[in-house]
Amino acid sequence: MDWRLLLELLDERSLASMIDHTMLKPSATLEDLERAVEEYRRYGFACLALSPYHALVALKRFRDVRICAVIAFPMGFSSPRASSMLARELLEAGVAELDMVMDLHAFKAGDYARVKEGIRAVVEEAKSFGALVKVIIETGLLNDEEKIKASQIVVDAGAHFVKTCTGFLGGRATIHDVALIKSVVGDRAKVKASGGIRHAEDALALISAGADRIGTSTGPRIVEEFRELVKGR
Amino acid sequence: MDWRLLLELLDERSLASMIDHTMLKPSATLEDLERAVEEYRRYGFACLALSPYHALVALKRFRDVRICAVIAFPMGFSSPRASSMLARELLEAGVAELDMVMDLHAFKAGDYARVKEGIRAVVEEAKSFGALVKVIIETGLLNDEEKIKASQIVVDAGAHFVKTCTGFLGGRATIHDVALIKSVVGDRAKVKASGGIRHAEDALALISAGADRIGTSTGPRIVEEFRELVKGR
Numbered sequence: 001m002d003w004r005l006l007l008e009l010l011d012e013r014s015l016a017s018m019i020d021h022t023m024l025k026p027s028a029t030l031e032d033l034e035r036a037v038e039e040y041r042r043y044g045f046a047c048l049a050l051s052p053y054h055a056l057v058a059l060k061r062f063r064d065v066r067i068c069a070v071i072a073f074p075m076g077f078s079s080p081r082a083s084s085m086l087a088r089e090l091l092e093a094g095v096a097e098l099d100m101v102m103d104l105h106a107f108k109a110g111d112y113a114r115v116k117e118g119i120r121a122v123v124e125e126a127k128s129f130g131a132l133v134k135v136i137i138e139t140g141l142l143n144d145e146e147k148i149k150a151s152q153i154v155v156d157a158g159a160h161f162v163k164t165c166t167g168f169l170g171g172r173a174t175i176h177d178v179a180l181i182k183s184v185v186g187d188r189a190k191v192k193a194s195g196g197i198r199h200a201e202d203a204l205a206l207i208s209a210g211a212d213r214i215g216t217s218t219g220p221r222i223v224e225e226f227r228e229l230v231k232g233r
Numbered sequence: 234m235d236w237r238l239l240l241e242l243l244d245e246r247s248l249a250s251m252i253d254h255t256m257l258k259p260s261a262t263l264e265d266l267e268r269a270v271e272e273y274r275r276y277g278f279a280c281l282a283l284s285p286y287h288a289l290v291a292l293k294r295f296r297d298v299r300i301c302a303v304i305a306f307p308m309g310f311s312s313p314r315a316s317s318m319l320a321r322e323l324l325e326a327g328v329a330e331l332d333m334v335m336d337l338h339a340f341k342a343g344d345y346a347r348v349k350e351g352i353r354a355v356v357e358e359a360k361s362f363g364a365l366v367k368v369i370i371e372t373g374l375l376n377d378e379e380k381i382k383a384s385q386i387v388v389d390a391g392a393h394f395v396k397t398c399t400g401f402l403g404g405r406a407t408i409h410d411v412a413l414i415k416s417v418v419g420d421r422a423k424v425k426a427s428g429g430i431r432h433a434e435d436a437l438a439l440i441s442a443g444a445d446r447i448g449t450s451t452g453p454r455i456v457e458e459f460r461e462l463v464k465g466r
Contacts, residue, residue, distance in 0.1 A: 026308045026402050027374040029341045051310045053338040053347070070310055075259045075401075077284045077306050079322050086315035105286040108262045114286070141260040168308075168401075169259050 003204035007226075007233050010204075013044055015226050018207065019219040020068060020099075020192065021045035022167075028054070037062050039220050046213060047097050052090060059094045068097035068134075071122060074166035076101035076138075080114075084121035091129040098126060099192075099215075101136045101166060102150060108141075112153055119157035127158075134161035134192050134213075137181075140171020144180060151184040163215065165195025172196035175209040182210030200225035236437035240459075240466050243437075246277055248459050251440065252452040253301060253332075253425065254278035255400075261287070270295050272453050279446060280330050285323060292327045301330035301367075304355060307399035309334035309371075313347075317354035324358055330365040331355060332425075332448075334399060335383060337371060345386055352390035360391075367394035367425050367446075370414075373404020377413060384417040396448065398428025405429035408442040415443030433458035 006015075021043070023036035033054050040048045047066040050058060055069035069090045072078035078086075087098055100122050106114040119135055126133045135157075137150035154162045162181050165171035173193035181191050193206040194215030200222045203214045216222060239248075254276070256269035266287050273281045280299040283291060288302035302323045305311035311319075320331055333355050339347040352368055359366045368390075370383035387395045395414050398404035406426035414424050426439040427448025433455045436447045449455060 024308075026337045026371065027341060028338060030343075051308070051338045052312050052315075053310070053336055053342070053344075056312075057342065073308065073310050075257075075284070075306065077286070077303055079285050079289075079319055081322060082285075082311075082315050082319035085318045086312055089312055089314060103286055104259045105261060105284045108260060109286070109290065110263075111286075138259065 001208045003201065003208040004233070006204045006207060007230050012223055012227060016043040016045050016219065016223050018213055019045045019203070019222065020047050020049045020213055020215045021219045022049040022194070022215050022217045023054070024049065024051060024070065024073070024217070030057070033058060037065055040065055043220060043223050045219055049099060049215065052086060055090055055095055056093055066096050067094065068099055069095045071098055071100035072103070073099070073101055074168040076104040078103070078118065080118040080121040083118055084125050087122045087125040091125055091131055095131065097132040097134065098122060099134045099136060099163060101138065102154070104138060104141065107146070107150060112149070116153050116157045119154060119159055123158040132161065133159040134163045135159045136163045136166055138166060138169055138171055139164045139174070139177045140169060140195070147177060147180055148184050151181045155185050155188045159189065161190045161192045161213065163192035163194055167195045167215070173206055175205055178206050178209040178211050197222070200229055234441045236434065236441040237466070239437045239440060240463050245456055245460055249276040249278050249452065249456050251446055252278045252436070252455065253280050253282045253427070253446055253448045254452045255282040255427070255448050255450045256287070257282065257284060257303065257306070257450070263290070266291060270298055273298055276453060276456050278452055282332060282448065285319060288323055288328055289326055299330070300328050301332055302328045304331055304333035305336070306332070306334055307401040309337040311336070311351070313351045313354040316351055317358050320355045320358040324362040324364055328364065330367065331359060332367045332369060332396060334369045334371065335387070337374065340379070340383060345382070349386050349390045352387060352392055356391040365394065366392040367396045368392045369396040369399055371399060371402055371404055372397045372407070372410045373402060373428070380410060380413055381417050384414045388418050388421045392422065394423045394425045394446065396425040396427055400428045400448070406439055408438055411439050411442040411444050430455070433462055
């Protein structure tokens, strides 16, 4: 589908509701967090994606915010037990979504059982809270065969989303990768495109390709640009 | 002290014994791990710094290797409980050193108690194993006042080393930062310089400035360059 059709099919609110508003820069302060919360509220984004620390702070201070917290971010350097422990802490505090990075070194070692074990450990914790789990496979470090294998593992482990990139390791969301992942997961999981998404046209093209969510730190600009594109069509 | 004096005072083996041989690139394979182990043995580096997954693999396969594993790497996105759980797993498996990133978001929020709690949780686990804990404060994201404060927290929490950078967030080890940290910690902790150290002259200058360890993925080249510098002096 041509992404321009989405200018007819979507409105600002529905576009915003597909965007995970992301605030993960390592130097972020509480002022950055407050600004992100304000933007989340103003635009009606899907959720606010934060570090564990900011997630816990936000859950105490801003009760109306749907919080997504990251686990093993951004390199997947954890263990199934440590990830499940962190997941439980965050879920008990009220986190609604978890974005975890698969164990990249285990994957590159061909130890798919370990990769799956790590995902399943988090999925099991999330289940009883009705929380969503998205798994970042870091497409920028994988060839197509590896992207397919990783997507299969994510789905088999019971996670809700396959997510493309962290945005911190050079990888970028591409139409090719979203379509490829979508072709693998079908209706068994959703797709989150993330990594380098900075403009409305790109976000819309990725949605056209099959992305159910867009992860970006520039959600406000994307929605503003969408507004202009709709006006100008 | 002029770093050129170290060409007289050090030999290849003693320089290598101050280098943490680091292999943390997110796309690393088992072949990369094997190569790193071989280099570790050939040069006699202080330890081999690995991801949790590679650390566990290396401990099973290569019994003669002193392993350092990273925790909350590279952004400090964890919790005290999750970090201590991961530390315990790694220590029980035989890891001799732990390089953890302090909780950068907690630090930037001025929540120094939380930063210290996270470090202390890992230090407590390490204690009964006689393992070393190095804490990365990520100097590239801090001003001098923050570097001083962070170093104080690390020492107060009982860690053995203040470490400059992960190498993944743009920060670089500088002579200024090593000297500054050294002036804060004195004899209460050691200093590990890491981030962008690629050549022998730089490694030696950082040692002259007070670094007790050098963290780098190019240890073999640094030792080779040192040999040439000694020859050519």
